[in-house]
Amino acid sequence: METAGLMAIGAGIAVLSGFGGGIGMGITGAKAIEAIARQPEVGGDARTLMFITFAFIETLTIYGLLIAFMLMGKMG
Amino acid sequence: MIFGMWDAVYFKLGPIPVDHIIVTQWVLIVLIGLIAFCSTRKMKVIPTGLQNAFEMIIVWTYDLFGQIMSKEHVAKRWTPLLSTFFLFILVSNYSGMIPGSSHIEGFQAPTSNWNVTMTLALITVFAVQIAGLSEHGIGGYLKHFVSPMPAMLPINILEEFTHPLSLTVRLFGNVLGEEMVIAFLMFMVPFLIPCTIMALGVLVGAIQAMVFALLSASYIASATSAGH
Numbered sequence: 001m002e003t004a005g006l007m008a009i010g011a012g013i014a015v016l017s018g019f020g021g022g023i024g025m026g027i028t029g030a031k032a033i034e035a036i037a038r039q040p041e042v043g044g045d046a047r048t049l050m051f052i053t054f055a056f057i058e059t060l061t062i063y064g065l066l067i068a069f070m071l072m073g074k075m076g
Numbered sequence: 077m078i079f080g081m082w083d084a085v086y087f088k089l090g091p092i093p094v095d096h097i098i099v100t101q102w103v104l105i106v107l108i109g110l111i112a113f114c115s116t117r118k119m120k121v122i123p124t125g126l127q128n129a130f131e132m133i134i135v136w137t138y139d140l141f142g143q144i145m146s147k148e149h150v151a152k153r154w155t156p157l158l159s160t161f162f163l164f165i166l167v168s169n170y171s172g173m174i175p176g177s178s179h180i181e182g183f184q185a186p187t188s189n190w191n192v193t194m195t196l197a198l199i200t201v202f203a204v205q206i207a208g209l210s211e212h213g214i215g216g217y218l219k220h221f222v223s224p225m226p227a228m229l230p231i232n233i234l235e236e237f238t239h240p241l242s243l244t245v246r247l248f249g250n251v252l253g254e255e256m257v258i259a260f261l262m263f264m265v266p267f268l269i270p271c272t273i274m275a276l277g278v279l280v281g282a283i284q285a286m287v288f289a290l291l292s293a294s295y296i297a298s299a300t301s302a303g304h
Contacts, residue, residue: 048143052294055287059242062249069252 004075011071017064024057097186104167137162145297150211154296157203161196162289169251169281173274188255193248197240200292208299239295243288250284
């Protein structure tokens with residue numbers, strides 16, 4: 001197989017990092033909602049922490065996206 | 077030019093090539109400065125209009141960062157920087173969304189270039205070091221590298237390098253990814269469908285601006301906290 005095709009497959013696989021990130025974000029969001037519903041007075045704190053956790057999870061997903069972009073840039 | 081990204085250099089300022097992203101940032105800085113100047117020119121005790129809006133933003137960010145830092149004087153010292161991060165990144169993210177901007181050179185969001193986000197992240201890193209130094213002094217600052225035990229030294233040093241890397245990649249990846257998706261949808265379906273992603277982009281732009289400022293705040297908070 002030619003190199004460009006392999007690169008395209010690699011880019012596709014790299015973006016699969018969104019799979020795990022999606023699951024993680026879902027769990028985080030669900031637990032945060034649960035916490036806020038149980039104790040509405042910690043709403044502000046829980047929301048801030050949720051966003052920070054989202055950011056950390058998202059970084060890993062974005063790393064995959066970055067690799068995909070780099071591969072696409074090499075493909076031309 | 078890749079996917080509608082221009083790389084034209086207008087002129088050189090000494091060794092620095094000035095391209096459209098730098099010019100866009102200058103315009104944004106002037107814009108924010110003008111709005112801030114206009115809103116604080118005639119300050120009143122009971123605020124109206126622009127002054128009201130600005131006070132709302134400042135008080136909201138101050139509360140948010142103060143809640144994370146939990147030390148009054150640290151929050152007072154570093155909130156101006158973090159609020160500036162928030163405002164600048166917010167306006168930068170939205171500058172790619174002006175109607176017709178994808179056809180004019182120079183209206184690409186500056187934060188979709190990794191040089192810009194890397195600069196912002198480096199400012200954060202230096203701010204974290206200065207905050208740690210001024211809070212604990214030289215001894216305390218060096219001691220936090222070997223806490224909780226000396227074996228953690230390499231990990232603590234590595235952390236100082238991964239923080240700016242993750243800040244850089246997160247902001248730039250989000251904005252660039254969203255722009256790429258819009259560009260690709262524009263290529264396939266030029267009507268209406270890209271608008272849904274742009275609506276999502278408004279949300280993402282605000283959240284990413286907040287996340288950058290929040291993470292900077294939490295890094296500063298962990299550098300100045302007593303137990304670290």
